[in-house]
Amino acid sequence: MSDTVIQVENLSKKYIIGHQQQERYTALRDVMANGAKSLGQRLLKPWGKQSANPAYEEFWALKDVSFEVKQGDRIGIIGRNGAGKSTLLKILSRITEPTTGRIRIKGRVASLLEVGTGFHAELTGRENIYLNGAILGMSKAEIKHKFDEIVAFAEVEKFLDTPVKRYSSGMYVRLAFAVAAHLEPEILIVDEVLAVGDAQFQKKCLGKMEDVGQEGRTVLFVSHNMAALESLCLKGIFLEGGKIKEIGLAKEVAAYYQKTIKENRELQNQNHGNLFKFSQKHKIGIANIKYYLNPNYWEKGWDLKIEFDVIPKRYYQKVGVGLSLSSLSGISATIMPPYFTNYVIDELEETTKCIFECSNIQKYLGGGDYTITLWLSKPKVEYLLKLEDILVVTIPACELFGTGKYFEYHLYGLVPLPLTYRTEELKA
Incomplete structure (x- = not known):
């Protein structure tokens, strides 16, 4: 007897996507008119190629x-x-x-x-x-x-x-x-x-x-x-x-x-200067997402800077700005919700640039690849716009706090702790 419990063969699933038209709603007369029009087309061209309906997409x-x-x-x-x-x-x-x-x-x-x-x-x-x-x-x-x-x-x-x-x-x-x-x-x-x-x-x-x-x-x-x-x-x-x-x-x-x-993400990083993500529901968008890794010669590390523009199409009060970094394996390295950090734009009416900076990022994270997620919200109420894993930043390997040893990849852990080691002889 076969031990196969699930067998899937050539499985496909199609949805019909409706694109918003100029009308704010569809009345019963529109449904009836569209149905009659569709029937007429099938009668006139029973075997011919039907004209595509721009309001719907497979x-x-x-x-x-x-x-x-x-x-x-x-x-x-x-x-x-x-x-x-x-x-x-x-x-x-x-x-x-x-x-x-x-x-x-x-x-x-x-x-x-x-x-x-x-x-x-x-x-x-x-x-x-x-x-x-x-x-x-x-x-x-x-x-x-x-x-x-x-x-x-x-x-x-x-x-x-x-x-x-x-x-x-x-x-x-x-x-x-x-x-x-x-x-x-x-x-x-x-x-x-x-x-x-x-x-x-x-x-x-x-x-x-x-x-x-x-x-x-x-x-x-x-x-x-x-x-x-x-x-x-x-x-x-x-x-x-x-x-x-x-x-x-x-x-x-x-x-x-x-x-x-x-x-x-590396391919997309190159195009994020022209990226514009917009929430039609909340009338707010994020554009010009960029990050910079600059050498910090004083501390022998790298400074991370993340910036993006918030573009409102209506007036807002108290817009929270959040950011998180995660390893490619999905482990959260840091989450900065605005209700905790109080990173809030008090009044938002014009395009506003948001900037996050961290000096010598390698003090806090091991070298490796991290995804960046950004979001705008009404703190503790709802998301206005969330861009998950929108960028990938590669943090270079770093010397582990003057030890001469390099903490290369976060596969060995996300945080390079400056631990010391010693032993003590126990007296009888």
Whole structure:
């Protein structure tokens, strides 16, 4: 008997994207007129090429994807935003149908794709545990046997009889993951929703997924955190533009992905002087993103300077400016949220240049490649515009605080600590 639990053959998924027209809304008469026009075109040209509708565009989220998953595999799926990862998981979870191709799945599937997946907002936490178990095909006795373990893992004992619509996003995720992982599915599918939880909970979830895999069940895991993915998964799939770019051992696929990110960002770095990213919803944009690494001869290191222009199309008060640096493996080196740093533009009406500077950056970070994320926000309320991993900066190797030794790559850790070493003889 074959041990293949998921077989994907030539899987493709097409979406139709609507482009905004001059009208602010579409009336019933417009729908009827467009339908009559389309019917007329098909009658006049039944076999001819139809004229393209400029208001709509085809977008292939996945294109001819094929792979197999064996029982007990722990597979990490990686790729940039928009690569097709979430679409693939939704098709495997039977949430959406493929346009072409087919999938064969053997076994019970539990999915956690976004906050509150499969939960009914009006039901309590207790009721949702039983509801999810029933959806997975478990009997009431089986769910009751696992109930206490689920509640203990989720840490929501006090709120079991509260409707989940009143849960925070963290409580939602804790309970949803606990249900998905403990009700013994043969296949567990987890998207990067775990980023909502705190660090302790994320570690707890990764440990549980590893346990699930070691029990012979199958795990599909999407994450931008390469370190977590490499520690949990044995195999990896790298998606790019809706197609499989690389498939193989998790460490090798992750290394190839990081190399691709660096190469792409280095090409994009050259064009960021003309880059303009704009939020249509919030009427605010970021342009002219640049970074500079200048030698600091006095301290024998390098100074980092990051600058960009904020361009508003309306008047704003209290716009927060945030920045973070991460290793290519997805580990955060520093996060500077404006509600903590108080980097806030009090009044924003004209184009304003923002500048971040750090003297002798190598005092704080090991040499290597780091991605830069920028964002504008109403602090603690909402993002106005977020540009993830918009630049890659390569910090040169540095001498480790006058020791004559060079801290070359952050593969050995992000922070070069100036530790000293000595021994003491213990007297009897």
